[in-house]
Amino acid sequence: MAHDILDNSGFSADRKLKIVGTNPIKHDGWDKVTGAAKFSSDIVLPGMLVGKVLRSPHAHAVIKSIDTSAAEKLSGVKAVVTRADFPEIKEGTPYGDMTRMVIAREKVYHEGHPVAAVAATSESIAKRALKLIKVEYEVLPHVIDPVEAMKPDAPVLHAYMRTKGAKPGDAKVWADKASNVVERYELGVGDVAKGFAEAEFVVEHVYDTKPMHQGYIEPQSCVATASEEGEVELWCCTQAPFVYRDRLSEILKMDSSKIKVQQSELGGGFGGKTAFYAEPIAIQLARKARRPVKITFTRSEVFRGTGPVSGTQSRIKIGCRKDGTITAAEAELVFQTGPYSGSAFTNAPQAMFTRYDLPNVKTVSYEVVSNRPKVASFRAPCVPQVVFGVEDVMSELATKIGMDQIEFRLKNAMADGATTIYAEKFGKIGFIETLEAAKNCEHYKSPVPKGCGRGISTGFWFNRGGETSSSLQVAPDGSVTITLGTADVAGSRISISMMVAEELGIPVDKVRAVLADTHQLGFNRVTAGSRTTFSQGVVLVDCSRKVIKEMAGRAARIWKVPEEGVMFEDGMFRPASTNVGEFKPLSIADIAKQTTNTEGAIAARSDMNVTGAGPGFGCHIVDVKVDEETGFTEIVRYTVVEDAGKAIHPLQVEGQFQGGAVQGIGWALNEEYIFGTDGKMQNPGFLDYRMPVASDVPNIDTIIVEVPNPKHPYGLRGVGEVPVVPTMAAIANAIGNCIGIRPRSLPMSPPRLLKLLKEKKGKA
Amino acid sequence: MSELRYEAPESVSAAVALLAGAKGMARVLAGGTDVIVQMETELIEPELIVDIKKIPEVRGISAENGGFRVGAAATGMQICDHKEFARTWPGVIEGVKLIGSIQVKGRASMGGNLCNASPGADSVPPMFTAGAIARVVGPKGVREVPVEQIPTAPGKTSLAKDEIVTSFFFPARPKRSGDAYQRFTPRTEMDIAVTGVAINLSLDDKGVCTAARVAIGAVAPTALLVKDAGAALVGTKVDDAAIEKMVAAARAACKPIDDKRGTKEFRIEVTGVLAKRVAKAALERALANK
Incomplete structure (x- = not known):
């Protein structure tokens, strides 16, 4: 179906806005700050059982046998499930791999890999039952480090796996025998040999980054029920209710129409709640026990059983002329995934240099399996890791040619109409405006505080649209509900409600957003990629315009005038001119209460594959101070500058900027999975997995740049991913300027920095 | 898995008797900021919990012989808020202040910090340097033990199974x-x-x-x-x-x-x-x- 709004958004820079651009209190905010909001673990059903998962103690092992008989006999145990309770799907296929991540079949692939589960009348009985399950393993050698995993003699996870895109001449991959390399992916433009020949300065370094966990506050939790008819209901915290439904349908071999997924309030996702873990297990337990089953993960299970982001190794080389013009760039990138593909690593070569207009680029990327939980999305999946290196090389080049850091980036900045390495031609973009705003801000112009170092970095994210299905209902009193098929991961309900209120000319308090279950709407793509406020803005503005048109028609019929005789202005339907006649203007409520004598309910729905997302660009400026005796880094000052297109709810936008930077600070400084030689994670809790605490970060200053995206009715661009992209690079550049040696490995924790400082002193 | 028994005696002698009579693992509970967490993460599965918070003498802070007697279960916040003690032992306060958050310090005690026997316990090194003396009560009576003799290894102390640290004595402090x-x-x-x-x-x-x-x-x-x-x-x-x-x-x-x-x-x-x-x-x- 064609949708006019995708071709003509109706955006106008001159439009006078009453609601968009203000900061009303989030409708869901009150319940969240008072603790009344219902998260998935708050759901309690009559007769509900407690589900618990038995997890592998080994990083890599063959499961020789599973004996659940003793557990089944324990009083209070109502169901036990293992691999035998899940349909067999061939390994090496998307759903075959997915079901094996939910529950191990032939082998366990990481410590914490689920092997069996029980449902019992109490948690203590469930825990006791787990101890009664006997699993016989044949332990195999394991490999976690991706560079180790690429070596010819590394333990192989999948004997059947052959590298996709293997190319003769590249000794890192082969096609004639099994390898841990899932895929070799090449992307480029121009002629790098020629480009480097033209360069007067070339810088090249190797970098590595570590996996980090999304660190959402709310551990995964779900409640499943099964009816006698075989219908399943699932309450869970998810970024993707429809995707969960359809994947459940595939791996459990059930019709999607028999599965209802209801999302709860979400206690953080950041990409980590785009894939299910315990949900299929809870469903199979509920079907077997014929009672509702709840599974709530402990934090340890979250760390040992759910996906972090990819760790990477990258080699990055850029050449430029004396005047600052970049002539060529080259990268070789290794991405760690878990036991199966799924890192979305192709984002990285596409995005890493995008914002600079480069004539010659060559990238080769590898995705490598390893014995750790399957990686999951996290803000701008795979991009911040490689920008960590790109922006170091950029900074070193700027220093070499004696150019201001921002000037050097401006010199090479993409402008409107630029074409990317992945062959997208940009429309109106705001990178230059973002750099100008950074260059002119007080922070950048201020002298670097004594004892500190300053770093800057930039970043890009595509921003997404995609399948979006939502509806709008006008109640007889003129208030409005909007039913959203996407998840609210970051406060999108208020921003979407504001756009609807602006369109309808009613106060935002009159609009209430409801998070739909999967029976209520058409398919909605995952809430990720900074797509939701953008896409729902398009869809709900479309719904709003449809109901306005409908109500204008009804006003015309009430007045007995032609439809073109009715105009809509400031929330009122009025005669378009005095020629139409003298009529008292009608409000939305005036029309909505007359559904009995007009054509019935006033509602609209839009189902679209939304296009027109505008790319996002950001620039971070950070000052740090390093204690050279202990290696401790203090973030002294931090400024995020980013193009939001149009900030619908500026405080929400600021929250995104700050949240991304804070997560990046943790990734930069201390967050790290620590594995023993046995492949077991040694720090599966927040005490030793060192995410920043409030006192570790300063207030993050924000500068919202607004270069409207004309494809959106209000000009907005997604803002969720860009804020983390430049962070680690900016901090590393600042540390480098503070101590005189630039770290190229994450995390830049005190022991590592102290070691670097000692090496530097040793050389001096 | 045995049932967990919780007792909250009102005297030290009753607490000692309960510990002496325990068949399986017994744990003394003061603030619970270590014990409860260890139970929650299944590091320990005690049979008996003896909550000592109802025993008045383990909770107070008072002057004694020019120094201070601090109850083993006096909370971190109680200690930090005791102006005289805080003025006299700023280093001890620096240690106590670093135990968890304010909420945790509302429960956590120096007795627990010492007897949990973590090598990283923050109030312990300053107690050592203060020369604090632990009062240890068991079925055989009272022992006065320098605090540095209490922890022996990670998670292990020199206390017998039926002994409790009831208080600490911080000696008089010279000028300068x-x-x-x-x-x-x-x-x-x-x-x-x-x-x-x-x-x-x-x-x-x-x-x-x-x-x-x-x-x-x-x-x-x-x-x-x-x-x-x-x-x-x-x-x-x-x-x-x-x-x-x-x-x-x-x-x-x-x-x-x-x-x-x-x-x-x-x-x-x-x-x-x-x-x-x-x-x-x-x-x-x-x-x-x-």
Whole structure:
């Protein structure tokens, strides 16, 4: 179906806005700050059982046998499930791999890999039952480090796996025998040999980054029920209710129409709640026990059983002329995934240099399996890791040619109409405006505080649209509900409600957003990629315009005038001119209460594959101070500058900027999975997995740049991913300027920095 | 899995009797900030919990013989808010303040911090350097034990199964003395010490050090009182040369492990850095304490 709004958004820079651009209190905010909001673990059903998962103690092992008989006999145990309770799907296929991540079949692939589960009348009985399950393993050698995993003699996870895109001449991959390399992916433009020949300065370094966990506050939790008819209901915290439904349908071999997924309030996702873990297990337990089953993960299970982001190794080389013009760039990138593909690593070569207009680029990327939980999305999946290196090389080049850091980036900045390495031609973009705003801000112009170092970095994210299905209902009193098929991961309900209120000319308090279950709407793509406020803005503005048109028609019929005789202005339907006649203007409520004598309910729905997302660009400026005796880094000052297109709810936008930077600070400084030689994670809790605490970060200053995206009715661009992209690079550049040696490995924790400082002193 | 029995006796003798009669694992519960967490994460599965919070004598802070008696279950916030004690033992307060968050300190006690026997417990090194004496009560009566003799290994103490630490005595404090404690953590708070150093020293009228105790935490199976390090300061004006000797002795006493919280090399290095900083802080306090 064609949708006019995708071709003509109706955006106008001159439009006078009453609601968009203000900061009303989030409708869901009150319940969240008072603790009344219902998260998935708050759901309690009559007769509900407690589900618990038995997890592998080994990083890599063959499961020789599973004996659940003793557990089944324990009083209070109502169901036990293992691999035998899940349909067999061939390994090496998307759903075959997915079901094996939910529950191990032939082998366990990481410590914490689920092997069996029980449902019992109490948690203590469930825990006791787990101890009664006997699993016989044949332990195999394991490999976690991706560079180790690429070596010819590394333990192989999948004997059947052959590298996709293997190319003769590249000794890192082969096609004639099994390898841990899932895929070799090449992307480029121009002629790098020629480009480097033209360069007067070339810088090249190797970098590595570590996996980090999304660190959402709310551990995964779900409640499943099964009816006698075989219908399943699932309450869970998810970024993707429809995707969960359809994947459940595939791996459990059930019709999607028999599965209802209801999302709860979400206690953080950041990409980590785009894939299910315990949900299929809870469903199979509920079907077997014929009672509702709840599974709530402990934090340890979250760390040992759910996906972090990819760790990477990258080699990055850029050449430029004396005047600052970049002539060529080259990268070789290794991405760690878990036991199966799924890192979305192709984002990285596409995005890493995008914002600079480069004539010659060559990238080769590898995705490598390893014995750790399957990686999951996290803000701008795979991009911040490689920008960590790109922006170091950029900074070193700027220093070499004696150019201001921002000037050097401006010199090479993409402008409107630029074409990317992945062959997208940009429309109106705001990178230059973002750099100008950074260059002119007080922070950048201020002298670097004594004892500190300053770093800057930039970043890009595509921003997404995609399948979006939502509806709008006008109640007889003129208030409005909007039913959203996407998840609210970051406060999108208020921003979407504001756009609807602006369109309808009613106060935002009159609009209430409801998070739909999967029976209520058409398919909605995952809430990720900074797509939701953008896409729902398009869809709900479309719904709003449809109901306005409908109500204008009804006003015309009430007045007995032609439809073109009715105009809509400031929330009122009025005669378009005095020629139409003298009529008292009608409000939305005036029309909505007359559904009995007009054509019935006033509602609209839009189902679209939304296009027109505008790319996002950001620039971070950070000052740090390093204690050279202990290696401790203090973030002294931090400024995020980013193009939001149009900030619908500026405080929400600021929250995104700050949240991304804070997560990046943790990734930069201390967050790290620590594995023993046995492949077991040694720090599966927040005490030793060192995410920043409030006192570790300063207030993050924000500068919202607004270069409207004309494809959106209000000009907005997604803002969720860009804020983390430049962070680690900016901090590393600042540390480098503070101590005189630039770290190229994450995390830049005190022991590592102290070691670097000692090496530097040793050389001096 | 046996049923968990919870008892909250109102006297020390009743508590001791309960512990003496326990068949399986028994745990004394004061604030519960370690015990409950260990139960929750299934590190321990006790059969008996003896909550001592209903026993008045383990909860108070009072003056005694020119010093202080602090109940083993007095909460961290109670201790921090006791103005006289806080003025006298700023180094002990620095340790107590680092135990968890304000909420945690509303429950956590020095008795628990000591008897949990974590090598990284923050209030323990300054208790060592303060020369605090633990009052230990068991079926056979009362023992007065220097605190440094309580922890013996990670999670282990010299207490018998049926003994309870009921209080600590902090001795009278001479003028021109001062203490300090600092720890290193990669985060600013809510973290576990990678290393910690406490120093308590006294000066004579001429500014010469007459007594000094140095303790280190998180760098050996228990917190350690490093006698050589203290001795390096005695008879000096705590000048740079003396501090260097003290630092060397503190580093030499470190027996750390490489673990998730830090490397051996880093721990030894930073222990010395902190020892120097803490000596200067303690000296400054001693000089100001006229």
